[in-house]
Amino acid sequence: MTRQVLVRDVPIGGGAPIVVQSMTNTDTADVEATVAQIGRLERAGCEIARVAVPSMDAAKALPKILERISIPLVADVHFDHRLALAAIEAGVDKLRLNPGNITDPEKIATVADAANEAGIPIRVGVNAGSLDERFRDAKNHPTARGMVDSAFHEIRLLEERGFDRIVVSLKGTDVRMTIDAYRAFARASDYPLHVGITEAGTAWEGSIRSAVGLGVLLAEGFGDTLRVSLTGDPVEEVRVAYEILRALGLRSRGIDLRVCPTCARTGIDLEAIAKQVRRELGDVAESLSIALMGCVVNGPGEAREADVGLVGAPGQGTIYVRGEPVGPAVPEDRLAAEIVRVAREVLASGGRQQGAAP
Numbered sequence: 001m002t003r004q005v006l007v008r009d010v011p012i013g014g015g016a017p018i019v020v021q022s023m024t025n026t027d028t029a030d031v032e033a034t035v036a037q038i039g040r041l042e043r044a045g046c047e048i049a050r051v052a053v054p055s056m057d058a059a060k061a062l063p064k065i066l067e068r069i070s071i072p073l074v075a076d077v078h079f080d081h082r083l084a085l086a087a088i089e090a091g092v093d094k095l096r097l098n099p100g101n102i103t104d105p106e107k108i109a110t111v112a113d114a115a116n117e118a119g120i121p122i123r124v125g126v127n128a129g130s131l132d133e134r135f136r137d138a139k140n141h142p143t144a145r146g147m148v149d150s151a152f153h154e155i156r157l158l159e160e161r162g163f164d165r166i167v168v169s170l171k172g173t174d175v176r177m178t179i180d181a182y183r184a185f186a187r188a189s190d191y192p193l194h195v196g197i198t199e200a201g202t203a204w205e206g207s208i209r210s211a212v213g214l215g216v217l218l219a220e221g222f223g224d225t226l227r228v229s230l231t232g233d234p235v236e237e238v239r240v241a242y243e244i245l246r247a248l249g250l251r252s253r254g255i256d257l258r259v260c261p262t263c264a265r266t267g268i269d270l271e272a273i274a275k276q277v278r279r280e281l282g283d284v285a286e287s288l289s290i291a292l293m294g295c296v297v298n299g300p301g302e303a304r305e306a307d308v309g310l311v312g313a314p315g316q317g318t319i320y321v322r323g324e325p326v327g328p329a330v331p332e333d334r335l336a337a338e339i340v341r342v343a344r345e346v347l348a349s350g351g352r353q354q355g356a357a358p
Helices: 031-044 054-066 081-090 107-116 146-160 175-188 203-219 234-245 269-282 299-304 331-347
Strands: 005-007 008-011 021-022 048-052 073-077 093-097 120-125 166-171 226-227 255-258 288-293 308-312 316-321 324-331
Touching: 008 021, 021 234, 031 048, 031 175, 031 234, 031 269, 048 234, 054 073, 054 331, 073 081, 081 093, 081 107, 093 107, 107 120, 107 146, 120 288, 146 175, 166 175, 166 234, 175 203, 203 234, 226 234, 255 269, 269 288, 269 331, 288 299, 288 331, 299 308, 299 316, 308 331, 324 331
Parallel strands: 021 048, 021 226, 048 073, 073 093, 093 120, 120 166, 255 288, 288 308
Antiparallel strands: 005 008, 308 316, 316 324
């Protein structure tokens, strides 16, 4: 088990639930846009938000952002240690430093001392794309071993200042290399791990790469907090993160939608029904399982295991609640609306059935 680090009042590591993070893509100096996006992230389930601090203008905006949000805020700092000092002074809850571009031991020591005085943690955020040349191979390429060595080099500099509120990440686009780096680091240290596949891509390929890489790491017990890195709206990062955690039985939030792949036995437009149900229940934060099945082969069995189920037949379907069919068959054109209505009734009456899958 890893040691535990507190980010304000959110515990990371030490057996605490895996924490879901995301990062804004607004101009941090634009307080209104950044606060609005953090609000959307929080409503989606984000538990820690990170903002880029590329300039003093961004650093000066941090106090105004902090007074208007409720989840912890992380300042992401590169190249200039003075921005880290400004972020600490502004009151951020955590720093992310990249050992690949702030390399002067004296500057790192200055930041460590300031963070120690403020009582905030630092994430040593190693990234394959910005790995210091000292830790690349003979052909100037990043390696898992080099990423681990870079992390420990930075950790030693922090520990020399008596600083140990440390979280570590070792992110790359190469999924296998990233997995190898995390495995190697975890064998040698008990600092908590922030896991992720960086520069993973747009929602389609990025979700797949992240699910593969994070799925392996999380299934092996590595990872205390995570970010799914996707190009585009960061709210999608949070949704994908929870779906990955749900698939492994590690966290559960919102609608767990199980839909059959459809075949010649399917007598209804199940894809359209599923999309409408997902869209109309997108605001649900409570955990609820919905199984939408196109025929009677697996339909009754799946419906029994879900809070709300649908077993389709040609032109109609039967709705199940907590394993039991309710009412007569519903015509296809009313199925989606009826499932949404029933789901909200189930939520209002207490949500998940006892014994339903996590």
